Amino acid sequence: MKNASAWLLLLASGAAHGANPVTPTEIIEAARADEWRAVDPARTLLMTLAQGTVVIELAPRFAPRHVGNIQKLVSQGYFDGLTINRVQDNFVAQWGDPSAKRDIGLAKRTLAPEFTIGAQKDFQRLPDPDPFAPEVGFVDGFAAARDPKAGQTWLAHCYASVGVGRDNAADSGGGSELYAVIGHAPRQLDRNITLVGRVIAGMELLSALPRSLEPGGFFSDPAQGTRIQSIRRGDAESVKLEALKTDSASFKALIEARRNRRDSWYLRPAGHVDLCNVPLPVRARKP
């Protein structure tokens, strides 16, 4: 198992709960039960595709109006039968009704943007410099950035982030078209578009979708895209997930392990961790 063995050790070791966990996987496995939070099903959306289910955790603290509007759309079955009509390689998968013909019922077509919120007392700052923002870290379980001088905080565009498509006008989106990041973090979108959450399970279903090579990754006929069977609000029966608390000691240890890998495969620790290269651990809830 040349390489395989090393990579396994390196990346996803099923190693024992040792006294001194070293690898990210060991650290996650050694985390105490109280370092995990139950993912609130009321804050989730379930997207059902033929391939399986994608679970999105919403971020109402950052985008309360958009989250509320999307929940209204979902309660009306707005997305059911529509398609993922855009899959641009190394960028986004996007879904909704590009014709804007479908009835949005009680929801709103457009909303004022929610690009930033004010200062957050529980911002957990990463000491690592970030070239896109004065400071970065985690808030409410999400990768975020802030500008202390301006008193602003915002969600960062990382792999698996979910946002709201819009036209040129800042207030031209409302949630009837959504996208998930499937490539390298497009941080240039930060503060330009409203983020509403992140995929916490089933991301591999979106990332493996066939790409469109047409301009912008749109399928010229949306029917060519992957069909969405339904998007529903999660409930206690369907969402039994927990996430590692970002203010836990184990999460801090995980970040340090990614900043300076101490497993034997690495010869030169990076000495730096990128905000968007810290996967936020999510697992099935322990019975």
Next chain:
Amino acid sequence: MKNASAWLLLLASGAAHGANPVTPTEIIEAARADEWRAVDPARTLLMTLAQGTVVIELAPRFAPRHVGNIQKLVSQGYFDGLTINRVQDNFVAQWGDPSAKRDIGLAKRTLAPEFTIGAQKDFQRLPDPDPFAPEVGFVDGFAAARDPKAGQTWLAHCYASVGVGRDNAADSGGGSELYAVIGHAPRQLDRNITLVGRVIAGMELLSALPRSLEPGGFFSDPAQGTRIQSIRRGDAESVKLEALKTDSASFKALIEARRNRRDSWYLRPAGHVDLCNVPLPVRARKP
């Protein structure tokens, strides 16, 4: 075409060759013929899958021994009939013979690492800060980093980078297992593993491969992976591609357009460009 129109403008506009190209696509389309270089077929590999062909441009300046060894392997048909036996979401797709049973013929099983090379006079430095390296930029058409004090230059792990799997020992790889980055740039791998090139066409075939959820993204049975029909050296008949020169005025303009987007969709230019978020333009050669 709500959103679609804006995204199209934003990302992949088929706009006219205007007097003042603004978007990345406009800049690429307006580039003069002499700002493109023909991709040297002798420096390429063609991986044929049922889905299509992936073209890899090799980087002999950075890893001459590994590139030579891989070319020997390929000339012997080493990879033909093997599989892409690892697809880890947001990380890598990897192929080869994890059993290390296949005859490597005239090639070598292992080589001394080629993690860095010396100072390069034609290093085209990006002014943007990088948290992983003292300086970053482009060399020989590849995204690279350098440490002027140490007199070292190395290829950066970006989306589509191709590298050589290894075990824990630095000299335990040789090219009989290769990987391509299919997710957010894993820059922590820089200077820890030998990079040998990058995918310049067909990347969307690797990125859309079904993920394995097994540890490390390995398929426990390699036969579950996608079969490689063949990997061959490219020739003038099969590789008719050209790449925008990274020392051209149009490439500089492209970087600036990505650093500070001036198209009407963007409300707040980022003021920064990430080395790994500058797609290197490649197109079919103009007749």
